[in-house]
Amino acid sequence: MKGFLLASVGLLAAVVESCPGHGSPPGDSVYRPEYHRRHQRRQDTESSTATATSTVDPDVQEAATATATASAVSSVSVSLSETETSSETATLSSSAIAAEATISALLVNNANVKTTILVIARDAWSATQATSGLTAYGIPFEVLLVPQGGVTLPTLFSGTQGNYGGLFLLSGLAYDYGNNNWHSALTDAQMNQLYEYQTEFGVRMVQYDVYPQPAFGTTPIGSCCDDGVEQLISFSNTTSFAQSGLKTGAGMSTRGLYHYVTQITDPTTTWEIARFEPNGQWTSPSTAGVINNFNGREQMAFFTTWATDWSPTSNYLQHAAITWVTRGLYAGFRRVNINAQIDDMMLGTPIYNVPGEYRVVPADMNTIKNWIPSINAKMNPGSSFKPEIGYNGNGNILAIDQDWSKPECSPHPIYTGYNPTDAEFKKPLGTGIDLWPSTPTNYTYTTTCINQDPLSVWFQNSANRAAFFHLSHTYTHEHLNNVTYSDAYKEIQFNQKWFAQTAIDQVNFSPKALIPPAITGLHNGDVLRAWWDLGLRNCVGDNARPALRNPTNRHWPYITNTNTDGFDGFTVIPRWPLRIYWNCDSPQCTLQEWLDTSNGNGGFDNLMLQEKNDMMRYYFGLFRDGVMFHQMNLRSEGMGTITMADGTQVRSLYQAWVEQTVQEFSRLANWPMIALRQDDLADAYTARMARDQCNYGLSYTIANKRITAVTVTASGNTCSAEIPVTLPGTVTNTQGFRTEKVGNDPLTIWVTLTGSPVTFTLSSSIAI
Secondary structure (H helix, E strand, O other), rough: OOOOOOOOOOOOOOOOOOOOOOOOOOOOOOOHHHHHHOOOOOOHHHHHHOOEEEEEOOHHHHHEEEEEEEEOOOOOOOOOOOOOOOOOOOOOOOOOOOOOOOOOOOOOOOEEOOEEEEEOOOOHHHHHHHHHHHHHHHOOOOEEEEEOOOOOOOOOOOOOOOOOEEEEEEEHHEEEEEEEEEEOOOOHHHOOOOOOOHHHHEEEEEEEEOOOOOOOOOOOOEOOOOOOOOOOOEEEEOOOHHOOOOOOOOEEOOOOEEEEEEEEOOOOOEEEEEEEEOOOOOOOOEEEEEEEEOOEEEEEEOOOOOOOOHHHHHHHHHHHHHHHOOOOOEOOOOOHHHHHHHHOOOOOOOOOOOOOOOOOOHHHHHHHHHHHHHHOOOOOOEEEEEEEEEEEOHHHHHHHOOOOOOOHHHOOOOOOOOOOOOOOEEEEOOEEEOOOOOOOOOOOOHHHOOOHHHHHHHHHHHHHHHHEEEEEEEOOOOOOOEOOHHHHHHHHHHHHHHHHHOHHHHHOOEEEOOOOOOHOOOHHHHHHHHHHHOOOEEEEEEOOHHOOOOOOOOOOOOEEOOHHOOOOOOOOOOOOOOOOOOOOOOHHHHHHHHHHHOOOOOOHHHHHHHHHHHHOOOHHOOOEEEEEHHHHHHHHOOOOEEEEEEEEOOOOOOHHHHHHHHHHHHHHHHOEEEEEOOOHHHHHHHHHHHHHOOOEEHHHEOOOOOOEEEEEEEEHHEEOOOOEEEOOOOOOOOOOOOOEEOOOOEEEEEOOEEEEEEEEEEEEEEOO
């Protein structure tokens, strides 16, 4: 393979390497290369001799018809890490661009270009700084790893067939060749090959984590920052990648991201797209990222380390690069879902470190219901938010007849007890404990009984039900790791009958979905079989448990299997735990539990800051995973005020979290945020997994130096799932395929391949 490593979309497994060239989370020990060695670089004289065709951003005129890249997915010969780990050190490696670059190529008049992205990096971890975002979109890519001894470049083109629609270079591909002689492991001739390919086929290049120098039309002013020192980064000009939907002037933290304070030296070829804001060390704004146009060869460069594994900032910034390098035309899809599930509805919950328990009352639910239109009004165009509630129907009976004193509630509440096991305990098939009593065997509770509970009556109101999504959380909340088929069957069947009796299953309901109690039963084949026999097909997992994540791609669901779980084919979709704890109703409570159990620090504001940072990393990493709340988190009755950006008022922890999340996301981007029923979200996950395995791709046709058409392909040109093609404009004929354009999101055509490629002609061609 000549050192040429291919990684297809979504086929990234767990190989973790500790590598220089990335940042470290705030508070970690960070190696500062500026303080330990001098960067010695050869300079690319191309940049100093190039003559720009315009002193203004040339993409402004093309903004309405921005262009394309995405392409055929290659077979796998290496696995790269997509796990959430970071190394203990960070360096900003030298850029060392090849010297004496000479570009003799001319832009082709007519060609065909595969839009596969070529990612060139020193090592697997560095590569993920580009591939994590491409994987998130589903954009096909290949990876070339460059060891210090060099490597052979892949074939870039054959005749008028271009093999790559975009290039990513990481950390200048630089190594120390002795005596602080840092330079790229690619030769000058190889860099010229890449430059000529760019120029001939109109392909763009992105470079992350590089040193400012004439090769980028810039020079360094200094570097920043010491531990604990903040310098915000924001976009200053997004006209070249307007489709990204990222907002200018929205500062993001660079804590833990070592970077170079930069100024532009060649404004005829270079313009700023991102800047570092003033701080205590630097009194004026400085350049953080640029776009260059060197006689038609276009590149984007960022002068900061990159860490998509932990940094919300890197996950945010990457959308500028991906949109720009692809010109907004790619096989892939961008969508953010805000799925905030509420477990344990109908049950009471003991309060952390306080005697007694709390169960929400209709007044709490009215507060949430009346607030939903308000939060939707604050969201970006196209957004839609509904809370999703998981119910334990036995709580309805417990609230009325806890002491078994009411004959009309016979056979009275079910008490199952508790049988603790390790989280990943696998029960041998056919074994287990029956925790349910021998009777009842059927659900026989009357409406006379259940309607004595005001909360049950509240949910039986059709207008109240319509404000929420609904699904099962089992009948009693029995832990299911070591129970029998019989117990598991009754837990689902009784809840299904309770749903039918209350009519909660009549609107916005997910009949195939489940929130497992305490996320148990997922390695119990008898439980999974009982769920399946009663029509369930999906449940949520827990992202804090690696055993419940897909080991190949974190954007895929986990599918149970007989060897590990005792049952084949049940879909487990990912869900994030939060610092809003299941047994807390106030900021003071959840803060104290965080401090006591999770090494938290600071006050409630710091807890919420950590939540905000995590969620922005997840959302801008395009993780569609939901988050976990509990019924007690909805309490507003009798509670104090919570101060948020919109003021100080009485509100629940749930409302405070959602308000903060929406406010921060809307500050940064104009994308819609959409809540889905769990059944629909599970369908989206399984469709994503199915289409990725089709090895789909996209190519574009160049005619008279303009992109005029795109062609969708896959292995055998068939796929069981629709393939998304995202466009900066429209096509002359959608050919009857499903289309989607929500709010400010671009148009996506969902293509079904049944044996032949599908070609679309662009309504407006795109200049390259």
